[in-house]
Amino acid sequence: MDARRTTVRDMRRANRSVLLTRIWLDGPLSRHELGQSTALSLASVSNLVGEMIAEGIVEEAGSVESDGGRPRVLLRVAPGYGYLVGADVGETRVQVELFDLAMTALAKAEYPIAAAEPDPHAVATHLLHGLAAVVEQAGVDPAAVLGFGVAVSGTVERTADAVVHAQTLGWDGVPLGAMLRAGTDIPVHVDNGAKTLGQAEMWFGAGRGARHAVIALVGSGIGASVVADGVGYRGAHSSAGEWGHTTIVYGGRRCRCGNHGCLEAYVGAEGVLDRFRQANRGRPAAGGDEESAFGELLRSPTRTAAKVLDETVGYLGAGVATLVNLFNPERVVLGGWAGLALGDRYLPQIREATARHALRQPYAQTSIELCQLGPDAVAMGAATLPMARLLREGGVPRDPAVRMTAPSQRPAGRPRSRAR
Amino acid sequence: MDARRTTVRDMRRANRSVLLTRIWLDGPLSRHELGQSTALSLASVSNLVGEMIAEGIVEEAGSVESDGGRPRVLLRVAPGYGYLVGADVGETRVQVELFDLAMTALAKAEYPIAAAEPDPHAVATHLLHGLAAVVEQAGVDPAAVLGFGVAVSGTVERTADAVVHAQTLGWDGVPLGAMLRAGTDIPVHVDNGAKTLGQAEMWFGAGRGARHAVIALVGSGIGASVVADGVGYRGAHSSAGEWGHTTIVYGGRRCRCGNHGCLEAYVGAEGVLDRFRQANRGRPAAGGDEESAFGELLRSPTRTAAKVLDETVGYLGAGVATLVNLFNPERVVLGGWAGLALGDRYLPQIREATARHALRQPYAQTSIELCQLGPDAVAMGAATLPMARLLREGGVPRDPAVRMTAPSQRPAGRPRSRAR
DNA sequence: GGTGCTTGGTTCATGGCATTAATCTGGGAT
DNA sequence: ATCCCAGATTAATGCCATGAACCAAGCACC
Numbered sequence: 001m002d003a004r005r006t007t008v009r010d011m012r013r014a015n016r017s018v019l020l021t022r023i024w025l026d027g028p029l030s031r032h033e034l035g036q037s038t039a040l041s042l043a044s045v046s047n048l049v050g051e052m053i054a055e056g057i058v059e060e061a062g063s064v065e066s067d068g069g070r071p072r073v074l075l076r077v078a079p080g081y082g083y084l085v086g087a088d089v090g091e092t093r094v095q096v097e098l099f100d101l102a103m104t105a106l107a108k109a110e111y112p113i114a115a116a117e118p119d120p121h122a123v124a125t126h127l128l129h130g131l132a133a134v135v136e137q138a139g140v141d142p143a144a145v146l147g148f149g150v151a152v153s154g155t156v157e158r159t160a161d162a163v164v165h166a167q168t169l170g171w172d173g174v175p176l177g178a179m180l181r182a183g184t185d186i187p188v189h190v191d192n193g194a195k196t197l198g199q200a201e202m203w204f205g206a207g208r209g210a211r212h213a214v215i216a217l218v219g220s221g222i223g224a225s226v227v228a229d230g231v232g233y234r235g236a237h238s239s240a241g242e243w244g245h246t247t248i249v250y251g252g253r254r255c256r257c258g259n260h261g262c263l264e265a266y267v268g269a270e271g272v273l274d275r276f277r278q279a280n281r282g283r284p285a286a287g288g289d290e291e292s293a294f295g296e297l298l299r300s301p302t303r304t305a306a307k308v309l310d311e312t313v314g315y316l317g318a319g320v321a322t323l324v325n326l327f328n329p330e331r332v333v334l335g336g337w338a339g340l341a342l343g344d345r346y347l348p349q350i351r352e353a354t355a356r357h358a359l360r361q362p363y364a365q366t367s368i369e370l371c372q373l374g375p376d377a378v379a380m381g382a383a384t385l386p387m388a389r390l391l392r393e394g395g396v397p398r399d400p401a402v403r404m405t406a407p408s409q410r411p412a413g414r415p416r417s418r419a420r
Numbered sequence: 421m422d423a424r425r426t427t428v429r430d431m432r433r434a435n436r437s438v439l440l441t442r443i444w445l446d447g448p449l450s451r452h453e454l455g456q457s458t459a460l461s462l463a464s465v466s467n468l469v470g471e472m473i474a475e476g477i478v479e480e481a482g483s484v485e486s487d488g489g490r491p492r493v494l495l496r497v498a499p500g501y502g503y504l505v506g507a508d509v510g511e512t513r514v515q516v517e518l519f520d521l522a523m524t525a526l527a528k529a530e531y532p533i534a535a536a537e538p539d540p541h542a543v544a545t546h547l548l549h550g551l552a553a554v555v556e557q558a559g560v561d562p563a564a565v566l567g568f569g570v571a572v573s574g575t576v577e578r579t580a581d582a583v584v585h586a587q588t589l590g591w592d593g594v595p596l597g598a599m600l601r602a603g604t605d606i607p608v609h610v611d612n613g614a615k616t617l618g619q620a621e622m623w624f625g626a627g628r629g630a631r632h633a634v635i636a637l638v639g640s641g642i643g644a645s646v647v648a649d650g651v652g653y654r655g656a657h658s659s660a661g662e663w664g665h666t667t668i669v670y671g672g673r674r675c676r677c678g679n680h681g682c683l684e685a686y687v688g689a690e691g692v693l694d695r696f697r698q699a700n701r702g703r704p705a706a707g708g709d710e711e712s713a714f715g716e717l718l719r720s721p722t723r724t725a726a727k728v729l730d731e732t733v734g735y736l737g738a739g740v741a742t743l744v745n746l747f748n749p750e751r752v753v754l755g756g757w758a759g760l761a762l763g764d765r766y767l768p769q770i771r772e773a774t775a776r777h778a779l780r781q782p783y784a785q786t787s788i789e790l791c792q793l794g795p796d797a798v799a800m801g802a803a804t805l806p807m808a809r810l811l812r813e814g815g816v817p818r819d820p821a822v823r824m825t826a827p828s829q830r831p832a833g834r835p836r837s838r839a840r
Numbered sequence: 841g842g843t844g845c846t847t848g849g850t851t852c853a854t855g856g857c858a859t860t861a862a863t864c865t866g867g868g869a870t
Numbered sequence: 871a872t873c874c875c876a877g878a879t880t881a882a883t884g885c886c887a888t889g890a891a892c893c894a895a896g897c898a899c900c
Contacts, residue, residue, distance in 0.1 A: 005460040006434040008857055008885050014426040015887085032848065040425040044887050046850060069847025070895040155781065165781060212656035224746075228655070233648060235748025236632035237785045242745040247738040247777050249670045250686075259777055261738075266670075318667040318681075325662040326644075326746060328655025357667050357679055361575065361585060365657045428856050428886060435858085452877065464858050466879060489876025490866045843900085850893070857886080864879070870872080 015040060016048055016394025020057070023075055024101070024391060025203065028061045030072035049075060057081045057395045077101050082146040082390075085134060085186070086383030087127050088193065089152045091116075091168060094123060096130030097379040098138050098145075101387075103204070105380070107137035117170030124176065128183040147386020148186045151193035151378050152176065153221075155239040162190035167257075168221065189385035194241065195232055196381030197335070197373075198225025203384060205372035206333045213331040214323045215371070216243065218316070218339030220290055222264045226327055244268065248318055266315040269294045269338040276308045291337060298341055313346050317353020324358040324366055335371030343370045435460060436468055436814025440477070443495055444521070444811060445623065448481045450492035469495060477501045477815045497521050502566040502810075505554060505606070506803030507547050508613065509572045511536075511588060514543060516550030517799040518558050518565075521807075523624070525800070527557035537590030544596065548603040567806020568606045571613035571798050572596065573641075575659040582610035587677075588641065609805035614661065615652055616801030617755070617793075618645025623804060625792035626753045633751040634743045635791070636663065638736070638759030640710055642684040646747055664688065668738055686735040689714045689758040696728045711757060718761055733766050737773020744778040744786050755791030763790045 018038050023029055031049060035042045052058040059078040063071040079102035087096045091113070098107040111126040127150060135142050154166025162177025180188045198215035201207045207215065207227065215225040222244030226233040233240050244264035245257050252261030253271070265271045269290050276297060277284045285305070287293030297305045320332055334343045334350070343350060351368050373380070438458050443449055451469060455462045472478040479498040483491040499522035507516045511533070518527040531546040547570060555562050574586025582597025600608045618635035621627045627635065627647065635645040642664030646653035653660050664684035665677050672681030673691070685691045689710050696717060697704045705725070707713030717725045740752055754763045754770070763770060771788050793800070 005438060005458050005464075005858085006431045007859080008428070008431065011426045011428065011431050011857090012886065018425060030848080038425050041888050042849070043851085043889075044425075047887085050850090065896080066847060068845075068897055070849075072848060226746075228648065228653060233653075235648070235782075236750035237748055237782070239779075239782050239785075240746065240748035242748070242779055242782060245779050246666075246742040246745050247668055250668050250672070250735060250738055252670070257779065315670060318670055322666040322742065322746075325666050326646075326660060326742075328657055328660035328662070330656035359659070359662055359665050359677065362655075362657070362659050362662060365659075425887085427888085431857065431886090450877080461859055462878070463860080463880085467858085470879090485867080487876090488868060488874075490878075492877060841900105843898105845898080846896090848894080848896100850891105852889105852891085854888085854890105855886105856888100857884105859883080859885100860881100861883100862879105862881075865877080867875090867877100869874075 012048075013394045015044065016052065017392055019045065019048055020052065020077070020395050021391045023058060024077045024387075028074035028076045030064070030074055032072055034075070052395060055395070079104065082144050083135075083138070083140050084146055084383040084386050085131055085148045086196075086379040086381065086385070087130060087148070087150045088378035088382060089123060089127070089150065089169075090378070091153075094126040094130060095379050096127065096134050097383065098134035098140065099380065099383050103380065103383070106140070107134035109133040109137070120171060120174040120176065120179065124179040124183070127180060131184060131186065142186070145186050146390055147189055148180070148184065149189045149191070149196065149382035149385030150176065150180065151191060151196040151382035153193055155237070156190050156192055158234070158238050162188070164190065187386065187389075189382075189389065191382070191385055192223075192238070193378050193381070194223040195225045195234075196384060197378050198227060198333075198381075199232060199384045199388065200377050200381035201225075201333055201335065201371055201373055202227055204380075205377075206369045207331060210329075210331045212327070212329045213333060214327050214329045215333045215335060216320060216323060216339065217336035218267060218269075218334070218342065219336040220269045220338070222268050222319075222336070224323060226329075228327070243319065243323065246319070246322060248315060248322075263315065263319040267312055267319060272308065272312050272338070273297070275311070276305060279308050280304050294338055295341060298345055309342075309346070310349075312342065313349045314353050316342065317350055317355075318357040320350070320354045320368065321357030321363070324354065324362050328362050329366055332366055332368045333371055334368065335373075340370060340374070432468075433814045435464065436472065437812055439465065439468055440472065440497070440815050441811045443478060444497045444807075448494035448496045450484070450494055452492055454495070472815060475815070499524065502564050503555075503558070503560050504566055504803040504806050505551055505568045506616075506799040506801065506805070507550060507568070507570045508798035508802060509543060509547070509570065509589075510798070511573070514546040514550060515799050516547065516554050517803065518554035518560065519800065519803050523800065523803070526560070527554035529553040529557070540591060540594040540596065540599065544599040544603070547600060551604060551606070562606070565606050566810055567609055568600070568604065569609045569611070569616065569802035569805030570596065570600065571611060571616040571802035573613055575657070576610050576612055578654070578658050582608070584610065607806065607809075609802075609809065611802070611805055612643075612658070613798050613801070614643040615645045615654075616804060617798050618647060618753075618801075619652060619804045619808065620797050620801035621645075621753055621755065621791055621793055622647055624800075625797075626789045627751060630749075630751045632747070632749045633753060634747050634749045635753045635755060636740060636743060636759065637756035638687060638689075638754070638762065639756040640689045640758070642688050642739075642756070644743060646749075648747070663739065663743065666739070666742060668735060668742075683735065683739040687732055687739060692728065692732050692758070693717070695731070696725060699728050700724050714758055715761060718765055729762075729766070730769075732762065733769045734773050736762065737770055737775075738777040740770070740774045740788065741777035741783070744774065744782050748782050749786055752786055752788045753791055754788065755793075760790060760794070 031045045035045045058075055061074045061076040063073045065071045079100040084099045094111045096109045097105050109130040152164055153168050157163040161175035164171050164174045164176045177190045194217050201215050207213045211230050213227045217223045224241040224243035226241050245262045247261045248263045249261035253265040255262035255265035285293040285297050287296040355363050451465045455465045481494045481496040483493045485491045499520040504519045514531045516529045517525050529550040572584055573588050577583040581595035584591050584594045584596045597610045614637050621635050627633045631650050633647045637643045644661040644663035646661050665682045667681045668683045669681035673685040675682035675685035705713040705717050707716040775783050
């Protein structure tokens with residue numbers, strides 16, 4: 001229902017995008033298979049693929065015999081056509097990683113963050129240093145870096161400046177995108193960490209193959225990443241999926257957001273430990289930091305701990321049921337460090353609790369799984385941002401005339417279509 | 421991220437769709453304005469519009485002087501090009517209405533439903549009779565009826581058979597679409613009533629102009645219709661938006677769905693009246709049916725009633741906050757007969773309660789309004805289903821070769837483009 | 841070791857499409 | 871009358887996917 005024209009060029013871009021996406025996601029494929037699954041004519045597949053091979057973004061990768069006939073040549077995205085850099089701005093450190101297009105990590109850099117509420121400029125500096133460092137470390141031509149994806153907590157406005165509002169960092173209105181762009185020519189993408197992790201999980205993890213999924217992340221805080229019909233659901237201002245602060249116990253426990261009865265106050269790691277302390281006559285769980293204390297609780301639960309955890313599973317089930325009822329996903333993927341820890345031990349119980357609280361039919365149509373990538377995949381998730389753009393644009397650079405930096409074996413060095 | 425090709429024909433259809441949608445929604449427009457707002461070249465606008473005029477779906481509607489130059493001719497969708505029939509399958513009656521393309525109601529038919537759990541065949545018969553009746557009544561050529569939209573409660577599978585699961589009707593797996601198609605040649609569309617009402621509200625009511633909105637419907641039951649980026653959000657199996665059975669009071673009141681603490685058990689009219697009865701030492705509210713009892717409660721609230729209603733507003737606020745946090749809409753539209761009744765009197769309080777329970781930022785980015793169409797717009801909502809298809813397809817009939825039934829003043833009687 | 845078969849991939853002519861630039865149309869102002 | 875101005879149409883152009891014909895590579899069979 002959008003009010004935008006379509007031109008003949010959009011068509012080609014769209015078709016390139018479809019082909020490239022399919023080649024990238026579903027591994028080496030022959031031209032024939034591509035035609036089959038995209039409904040594109042073989043002629044067009046050949047034409048478009050030929051163009052992309054000439055540009056260097058796609059390459060032939062061996063062939064496979066086909067009973068009786070000519071062997072089919074397999075195609076894949078050339079891993080070395082370009083590189084992606086992803087960064088995770090956590091509460092304790094900035095982590096930067098460089099990947100090739102096969103998503104193989106080639107270099108890594110990490111910078112600790114001292115302050116509880118770090119200075120945005122310091123973080124931006126870390127990020128830019130990290131970017132330069134991993135490019136240097138991997139020995140990659142900076143011009144071949146297709147984009148720099150940065151994942152932060154909090155919400156990110158979808159404007160050019162990528163203004164960040166992050167309560168946990170104490171940032172309110174930090175134009176991180178603009179700040180980074182001032183320091184590099186590489187295209188910068190900033191987004192929420194839960195969303196990027198969700199995208200990574202959809203492409204490489206437990207979400208593979210699903211078109212409608214919710215990635216539910218439980219850590220110290222709680223968030224969710226909603227994927228609807230293959231694309232991330234963002235809402236009007238990109239803050240959709242704030243699952244942690246939905247009311248689950250009206251008038252209940254006070255939450256750090258200031259409200260009462262939020263899911264996070266019951267299921268978030270901090271909330272769980274706090275509830276345990278109350279149930280345990282004021283004595284907190286053993287263990288130094290939150291994560292080890294939470295792990296200790298799970299590993300050797302006392303009677304009190306078991307009770308608290310049982311209740312936690314119940315609350316979590318009600319929370320997941322809310323997601324199931326409202327979003328009707330075909331899959332719910334539970335992640336985050338606390339979510340994985342809980343899920344490892346209590347997944348059947350979580351499913352039961354969800355079944356108790358969700359409507360029968362939507363529940364029957366969904367499955368509840370655990371994240372497969374672990375919580376360290378945030379940087380990779382961030383690297384999916386430039387990759388998503390590359391796939392969306394069908395691999396073409398901004399200016400269709402330029403871009404002959406890609407390695408091209410062809411003597412002509414130009415797309416064939418010009419040569420006529 | 422869908423794996424579907426684009427052809428040169430899709431392009432034209434998409435552009436026709438964009439133009440037709442814009443002409444229909446934003447009233448009479450000149451070719452110039454169309455070019456402006458769609459970014460289409462004036463030549464293409466002229467070409468496409470000319471085609472649509474030749475087909476009869478668009479017509480010129482006067483002109484407006486433009487300072488100094490040639491006056492601009494205004495275009496509109498020809499109201500009599502075709503007709504839409506919408507039906508509302510309620511719990512007590514089947515209502516069928518016929519509209520022209522300007523959405524003017526031209527005929528109406530109504531059939532009472534006796535049983536609490538009506539026989540699907542009886543309902544289908546009513547619907548088909550109603551369809552024939554309104555066509556007859558309006559004196560319209562049956563071939564000019566573009567589609568028959570049917571709104572039911574419950575969820576509707578998006579398959580050709582349009583299988584309906586409706587708890588309130590006692591239907592589980594009724595292929596209503598298939599049943600209706602067996603009795604008429606007119607294209608049949610079946611969907612959930614909340615969703616169609618939401619669409620109507622988006623096009624003609626309080627949702628106008630919004631791209632992200634949630635229409636929250638509170639009656640005896642509770643539902644929501646989510647519009648994301650201009651299109652209805654359906655989820656994997658079309659049951660998204662089941663807001664009524666999200667847990668709001670963990671372990672709370674028993675709901676008719678069998679669970680505990682559902683929003684519906686607190687804010688649904690039945691739940692409110694039930695809570696009043698409990699608070700009122702077992703004496704129910706005055707009034708015969710649910711609706712009048714609820715109205716009575718609101719009109720002259722006793723101290724007890726006021727307290728119950730205050731609490732209701734609180735629960736409702738928490739429920740709306742859940743929608744705001746999870747969907748991040750730019751607008752929440754409150755409707756349904758009970759929702760409107762509550763909203764008329766308590767809208768400021770509902771806003772406050774929502775503010776208390778929602779995150780600050782998403783709440784600040786949204787506005788909470790009341791439905792403008794009233795609960796009787798369900799049949800019109802159903803008629804939006806065929807209209808949506810017409811707009812999506814750019815007005816072309818199924819077989820592009822046929823369709824010369826439309827009144828055409830041109831002597832040639834064919835689209836000009838052929839005449840070269 | 842040719843001949844035909846089968847499957848994979850490419851070339852070429854064709855028709856559809858939106859675009860730009862030029863042209864035409866209808867009104868007021870000079 | 872003539873000019874000007876803006877709206878609308880026509881003509882020429884270049885891009886695009888498609889179907890049909892054609893080339894390529896392996897295999898089996900005589």
